[in-house]
Amino acid sequence: MNKRLTLKDVAKAADVHVSTVSRALDPNSSTSLSEEVSNRIKVVAKELGYRPNRIAAGLRTNKSMTVGVMIPDITNTLFPPIVRGIESTLEPFGYATILVNTDNIPERELRLIEVLRERGVDGIITVAAHRNDPGIAELIELGIPVISLNRRLDISTVPYVINDDNVGMKLLLKHFFDLGHRRIGHIAGPRDLSTGQIRAAAFSEGCKAHGLPDCADLIYYSDRFEEAEGERCTVELLRTNPDITALLCANDRLAIGAYSGIRSLGLRVPEDISVTGFNDSPILESIPPRLTTVRIQKFEIGQAGAKLLLNALQGGAKGPIGTVLPVELIIRDSTCAPRSES
Amino acid sequence: MNKRLTLKDVAKAADVHVSTVSRALDPNSSTSLSEEVSNRIKVVAKELGYRPNRIAAGLRTNKSMTVGVMIPDITNTLFPPIVRGIESTLEPFGYATILVNTDNIPERELRLIEVLRERGVDGIITVAAHRNDPGIAELIELGIPVISLNRRLDISTVPYVINDDNVGMKLLLKHFFDLGHRRIGHIAGPRDLSTGQIRAAAFSEGCKAHGLPDCADLIYYSDRFEEAEGERCTVELLRTNPDITALLCANDRLAIGAYSGIRSLGLRVPEDISVTGFNDSPILESIPPRLTTVRIQKFEIGQAGAKLLLNALQGGAKGPIGTVLPVELIIRDSTCAPRSES
DNA sequence: TTAGGTTGTGCAATCGTTTGCATGATTTGG
DNA sequence: CCAAATCATGCAAACGATTGCACAACCTAA
Incomplete structure (x- = not known):
C-alpha cells in the first residue's frame, strides 16, 4: 500500500x-x-x-469537478440513455457524475440533494424534478447550477431540456382524427409532473382545435407512470365512457397497462380500442400489438442537458433557458380506424 | 450565494x-x-x-466516502438492476457512487480508473472486468479494495460475485438432452471474459457427462456479447454443422442474434433449431418465440457486491472471497423436441 | 493534604493543492 | 552603467475538517 x-x-x-x-x-x-x-x-x-489529488484541489478551489445526476430509478428503461448522454458529454471535460435514485419520493429526493451538496458537486442535473420542487428551489437560491431534464419546474429560472410534448400530442391526436376517431380518451400522467400536465393540456387544446366536444371528462389522471396505474385508469375510464374508441396514454408504460385493462373488459386492441403511448421505449417493438407512439430523443436529452450545465459552470453567456427537442410519430399496430357504427 | x-x-x-x-x-x-x-x-x-464538508473531511481522513462503479454500458439492460442493487446497499452507509461506462474498451477502462483514483474513491466495484485486467491488478497492488461482479479475474485475490454459470449451463444442457437433442451447438462469449470462458467450459464438460461425442467443433466463440455477433456465429456454425438441432447461446443477446441467423438460413425456431440464452433480460417475455433461458439475480448481485465492498472497507474479518448466486432455468417457447429423424 | 488519576476542552499540526505576494535574477532603455 | 521594468521562482497562507497532545479543573484515596 x-x-x-x-x-x-x-x-x-x-x-x-x-x-x-x-x-x-x-x-x-x-x-x-x-x-x-x-x-x-x-x-x-x-x-x-x-x-x-482532486479532493485537495477541490478543497482549495471549491470546485469538485463532479456533478450530481438525480433520476427516479435507473431500472426504468427511459433513464439509462439519458444518463449515458450526460456522462458521455461531461466526462471529456473532466467531470465525474454521482448517480442517485429518488424513486420519485420527495423526502428521499431532499436527502439525496444533501448527500450531493456534502460532496460539493459543482452542479446537478435532475431528471426527477417535480413541478413544485422545494429541494431544487433551495439549490437555485444557493447558487448551485441545476438543469432539469425531461420535466419542467413551475419556477421559471431553472434551465430545462424537454421533448416537444405539445407537438407529440398533436401528432397523436391528428393520427386518431385522420383514422376517423371522434371519442378519444386520455390517460394522463401525474398532476405534479410537468410531463403529465403539459401533455394533458395539449390534449385538451388539440381536441378543441379539432372541434371535438368537451373532453374534460375523457381525461383520467394516473397517480404514477406505471403499468398498474394505466390498467386501473383505463378500466375506470372505459366504464364511465363505454363509447370511447381510442385511448391516448401519457406514456408507454401507461399504454401497456391500458392493454391489460382493455383486455380485462373483453375488448381487443386495436380492433375495439386504439391505443397510443409516448416515449418509444425499446421494448415496444416486441410487445404485440406493437404500440403506436411518439419517439423522444433520450441520449440527446442527456447530451443537451450536460451542455447546458457546462455552460452554466463555465459562467458562460447564459444561453437559452430552455431547449425543446423535436419528436417523431411512430405508427405501428396498436391503432386503426374505429369500427364503423353506421 | x-x-x-x-x-x-x-x-x-x-x-x-x-x-x-x-x-x-x-x-x-x-x-x-x-x-x-x-x-x-x-x-x-x-x-x-x-x-x-466531506471534501475537507476526506482530505484529512483519506476517506472520500465514495465508491466507483464501472460498467460497460448503462444502456445495456443487464446493468441497471445491478447498479441499483449497489447504490441501494451503499447509500444507507453514507457512500455515494460515481458511475462510469467503459464500453469494454481497455484503454477507456484504464483512463476511467485514473479518474476514479483522482477522486479518491474508497473502493471500486467493477462489472466490466476482463479476465486479465491490468488496471484492476494495479488497484489491488495499491491496496484499493476492488470487487468484481458478474465476471471473475484470473488473479485469484479479487473478491467476486458471480452467478452459478456452471449450474446454469448444466440445466440448459439437461433440458436439451431431455427433449431428445444430441447435436447441440454453443455460441460462446468472448474468450477474454470470464462469463464466456466459464460457460464454454461448462458446456464441454456437460456434453462429456451426457456421453455426447466430442463437442469442441460445435463451440463457436463470438467476439462480443452482441446480437450481430450472435447472428454471424450462428450462420457460420450452422453452415459447418447442418445437423445441429439445438443452439445454446452464452447470453440472451447472442440468442436473439441467433434467431436472425437461423431465419436467414430459412429455418424456424424452435421447430428446426431450439435456442436458449442466459441472463433472462426483461425484454424476452415479449419477443416471439419467448426465449428459454437461465435467470440470474441482477439486483442481488449488486447487493452482494456492495456488501463485500463494505466489509472490505471496514477492514472486517475478510469473508469469503467469492459469492456464487443460484440461478433458475426458465423454460419458454424457444425450445422443443428435435424433428424426429427416424 | 497531596499525589495521582480522571475528565472535558482547547491548541495546533496536518491532509495536498492553489495562489497572492515577496524576492532575487535578469533584461531593458536612456 | 544604473534605475526600472520584467521575469522566474519561492514563501506561506489559505480551504474545512480531524486528532494527538497539552493542560486545567475536578475527584479520589491514602
Whole structure:
C-alpha cells in the first residue's frame, strides 16, 4: 500500500518548490514559467506517475469537478440513455457524475440533494424534478447550477431540456382524427409532473382545435407512470365512457397497462380500442400489438442537458433557458380506424 | 450565494472550539465530551443547518466516502438492476457512487480508473472486468479494495460475485438432452471474459457427462456479447454443422442474434433449431418465440457486491472471497423436441 | 493534604493543492 | 552603467475538517 504521490514528491524529485510544480502542471496558470523548468517538471511528473489529488484541489478551489445526476430509478428503461448522454458529454471535460435514485419520493429526493451538496458537486442535473420542487428551489437560491431534464419546474429560472410534448400530442391526436376517431380518451400522467400536465393540456387544446366536444371528462389522471396505474385508469375510464374508441396514454408504460385493462373488459386492441403511448421505449417493438407512439430523443436529452450545465459552470453567456427537442410519430399496430357504427 | 456553513461558524455560535464541535458531531469520537456541551452543540448545529464538508473531511481522513462503479454500458439492460442493487446497499452507509461506462474498451477502462483514483474513491466495484485486467491488478497492488461482479479475474485475490454459470449451463444442457437433442451447438462469449470462458467450459464438460461425442467443433466463440455477433456465429456454425438441432447461446443477446441467423438460413425456431440464452433480460417475455433461458439475480448481485465492498472497507474479518448466486432455468417457447429423424 | 488519576476542552499540526505576494535574477532603455 | 521594468521562482497562507497532545479543573484515596 505505497503512499500516493503528491506535489511535494514531484517537487523534491525536480528540485523545485511545490508551487512551481503546481503551476507547471496547470495548463492555464496565470504565472509564467521558463520553458525549461516547466518541461523538466512535466517529464519528472510523468515519469513518477504523478496524479493530482482532486479532493485537495477541490478543497482549495471549491470546485469538485463532479456533478450530481438525480433520476427516479435507473431500472426504468427511459433513464439509462439519458444518463449515458450526460456522462458521455461531461466526462471529456473532466467531470465525474454521482448517480442517485429518488424513486420519485420527495423526502428521499431532499436527502439525496444533501448527500450531493456534502460532496460539493459543482452542479446537478435532475431528471426527477417535480413541478413544485422545494429541494431544487433551495439549490437555485444557493447558487448551485441545476438543469432539469425531461420535466419542467413551475419556477421559471431553472434551465430545462424537454421533448416537444405539445407537438407529440398533436401528432397523436391528428393520427386518431385522420383514422376517423371522434371519442378519444386520455390517460394522463401525474398532476405534479410537468410531463403529465403539459401533455394533458395539449390534449385538451388539440381536441378543441379539432372541434371535438368537451373532453374534460375523457381525461383520467394516473397517480404514477406505471403499468398498474394505466390498467386501473383505463378500466375506470372505459366504464364511465363505454363509447370511447381510442385511448391516448401519457406514456408507454401507461399504454401497456391500458392493454391489460382493455383486455380485462373483453375488448381487443386495436380492433375495439386504439391505443397510443409516448416515449418509444425499446421494448415496444416486441410487445404485440406493437404500440403506436411518439419517439423522444433520450441520449440527446442527456447530451443537451450536460451542455447546458457546462455552460452554466463555465459562467458562460447564459444561453437559452430552455431547449425543446423535436419528436417523431411512430405508427405501428396498436391503432386503426374505429369500427364503423353506421 | 451565501457561503456554506463551516465548523467554525457553529463553534462561534456555540462558543466553543471547532475541535469540540467536530467531536460533538462525530458519533464515534474517541474523546469524551460532557452531555451538556455535546447536546448544546448538536442543537446549534441543527438550528444553523450545518452540513459537514466531506471534501475537507476526506482530505484529512483519506476517506472520500465514495465508491466507483464501472460498467460497460448503462444502456445495456443487464446493468441497471445491478447498479441499483449497489447504490441501494451503499447509500444507507453514507457512500455515494460515481458511475462510469467503459464500453469494454481497455484503454477507456484504464483512463476511467485514473479518474476514479483522482477522486479518491474508497473502493471500486467493477462489472466490466476482463479476465486479465491490468488496471484492476494495479488497484489491488495499491491496496484499493476492488470487487468484481458478474465476471471473475484470473488473479485469484479479487473478491467476486458471480452467478452459478456452471449450474446454469448444466440445466440448459439437461433440458436439451431431455427433449431428445444430441447435436447441440454453443455460441460462446468472448474468450477474454470470464462469463464466456466459464460457460464454454461448462458446456464441454456437460456434453462429456451426457456421453455426447466430442463437442469442441460445435463451440463457436463470438467476439462480443452482441446480437450481430450472435447472428454471424450462428450462420457460420450452422453452415459447418447442418445437423445441429439445438443452439445454446452464452447470453440472451447472442440468442436473439441467433434467431436472425437461423431465419436467414430459412429455418424456424424452435421447430428446426431450439435456442436458449442466459441472463433472462426483461425484454424476452415479449419477443416471439419467448426465449428459454437461465435467470440470474441482477439486483442481488449488486447487493452482494456492495456488501463485500463494505466489509472490505471496514477492514472486517475478510469473508469469503467469492459469492456464487443460484440461478433458475426458465423454460419458454424457444425450445422443443428435435424433428424426429427416424 | 497531596499525589495521582480522571475528565472535558482547547491548541495546533496536518491532509495536498492553489495562489497572492515577496524576492532575487535578469533584461531593458536612456 | 544604473534605475526600472520584467521575469522566474519561492514563501506561506489559505480551504474545512480531524486528532494527538497539552493542560486545567475536578475527584479520589491514602
